[in-house]
Amino acid sequence: MLSVVPASVTVRAPSKVNLHLAVGDLRPDGYHDLRTVFQALSLHDQVTVAPADTLRVEVRGPDAASVPTDSSNLVWRAAEMVAERAGRTPDVEITIDKGIPVAGGMAGGSADAAATLVALDALWGLGAGRSDLDEIAAQLGSDVNFCLHGNTALGTGRGEQLVPVLSRGTFHWVLAIAKDGLSTPVVFRELDRLRASGDPQRVGDADELLHALGAGDPHALAPLLGNDLQSAALSLNPALRRTLRAGVEAGALAGIVSGSGPTCAFLVDDQRAAVEVSAELSGAGVCRTVRIASGPVPGTRVVDPARS
Ligand SMILES: C[C@@](CO)(OP(=O)(O)O)[C@H](O)COP(=O)(O)OP(=O)(O)OC[C@H]1O[C@@H](n2ccc(N)nc2=O)[C@H](O)[C@@H]1O
Numbered sequence: 349m350l351s352v353v354p355a356s357v358t359v360r361a362p363s364k365v366n367l368h369l370a371v372g373d374l375r376p377d378g379y380h381d382l383r384t385v386f387q388a389l390s391l392h393d394q395v396t397v398a399p400a401d402t403l404r405v406e407v408r409g410p411d412a413a414s415v416p417t418d419s420s421n422l423v424w425r426a427a428e429m430v431a432e433r434a435g436r437t438p439d440v441e442i443t444i445d446k447g448i449p450v451a452g453g454m455a456g457g458s459a460d461a462a463a464t465l466v467a468l469d470a471l472w473g474l475g476a477g478r479s480d481l482d483e484i485a486a487q488l489g490s491d492v493n494f495c496l497h498g499n500t501a502l503g504t505g506r507g508e509q510l511v512p513v514l515s516r517g518t519f520h521w522v523l524a525i526a527k528d529g530l531s532t533p534v535v536f537r538e539l540d541r542l543r544a545s546g547d548p549q550r551v552g553d554a555d556e557l558l559h560a561l562g563a564g565d566p567h568a569l570a571p572l573l574g575n576d577l578q579s580a581a582l583s584l585n586p587a588l589r590r591t592l593r594a595g596v597e598a599g600a601l602a603g604i605v606s607g608s609g610p611t612c613a614f615l616v617d618d619q620r621a622a623v624e625v626s627a628e629l630s631g632a633g634v635c636r637t638v639r640i641a642s643g644p645v646p647g648t649r650v651v652d653p654a655r656s
């Protein structure tokens with residue numbers, strides 16, 4: 349039977365927030381051991397791959413100018429790695445529709461890379477298994493494995509070793525997106541610096557938080573959100589304190605810096621509260637833009653053209 353080669357494949361690439369992020373000491377390889385609870389959120393990029401005469405990357409959306417389109421874009425390396433394994437050249441055009449804030453601590457680049465793995469697997473009919481994709485993902489970055497898997501998961505190692513976490517129902521979030529991004533390695537270095545000169549408070553274990561997730565209770569979850577990188581992000585961008593305060597004053601149950609920041613993620617009661625808090629926060633002048641999201645959502649998935 350002849351297999352039909354699709355003209356293009358589009359994949360949805362969700363963002364993430366770290367509900368709990370415990371950072372260990374600096375390892376000899378330059379990374380830190382993490383213990384983190386990820387949740388995939390509905391705010392997403394869309395990645396489309398189509399055959400072309402050479403590898404090309406195009407980025408669309410209001411933030412496109414701050415995303416590279418050369419080999420420093422993570423999707424470029426992702427395409428080269430899949431092509432090498434398939435024994436072919438990576439002659440594809442990759443189009444990224446950016447919805448995730450750039451350098452915002454929401455894994456935008458990692459989500460695009462994960463989406464590229466899934467999209468090329470489908471475009472080229474490779475039939476790669478999850479473990480093949482996971483192997484490539486871990487080489488691309490610490491967050492890429494989670495972006496493939498989505499939902500809610502506990503990450504250890506650099507963050508690439510995952511076990512699924514039971515999460516009941518849907519949690520609602522308001523995201524305050526800052527004007528400028530923060531560099532992930534710079535934030536980790538700042539944490540090392542702060543720890544060398546005083547040891548800022550560390551988040552404890554995640555047991556109670558995992559329980560609150562299983563119960564699907566945002567009120568129980570709110571006080572348990574914690575991020576060791578928050579003190580470093582606030583040290584580099586002190587204005588984020590005002591953003592965090594404004595979200596809670598606007599009615600959020602709690603606010604946290606997402607990953608390495610500077611996006612601030614506010615947990616709210618329900619969809620209605622999300623709309624109210626987002627309107628109030630937009631008017632407070634403490635961030636560039638505000639988005640509403642919910643989670644958990646599945647990881648990178650091919651978009652069914654009939655449904656999009
Ligand atoms: C902090 C987190 C939390 O989920 O996400 P973001 O906030 O950036 O989205 C991740 O650990 C980021 O993962 P990712 O963005 O894939 O980072 P990588 O490319 O693997 O690493 C970039 C750099 O961050 C530092 N790094 C990253 C992960 C880790 N466990 N320890 C580290 O020290 C290292 O300096 C590394 O060179």
Ligand SMILES: Nc1ncnc2c1ncn2[C@@H]1O[C@H](COP(=O)(O)OP(=O)(O)O)[C@@H](O)[C@H]1O
Pocket residue numbers: 414415416420421422423444449450451452453454455456457458460461529530532608609
């Ligand atoms: N596909 C991509 N999307 C966004 N940024 C990318 C991408 N590929 C490479 N980058 C680079 O990676 C940096 C970190 O981006 P991003 O993944 O959005 O943030 P974070 O690591 O905070 O989650 C950006 O400043 C940009 O230079």
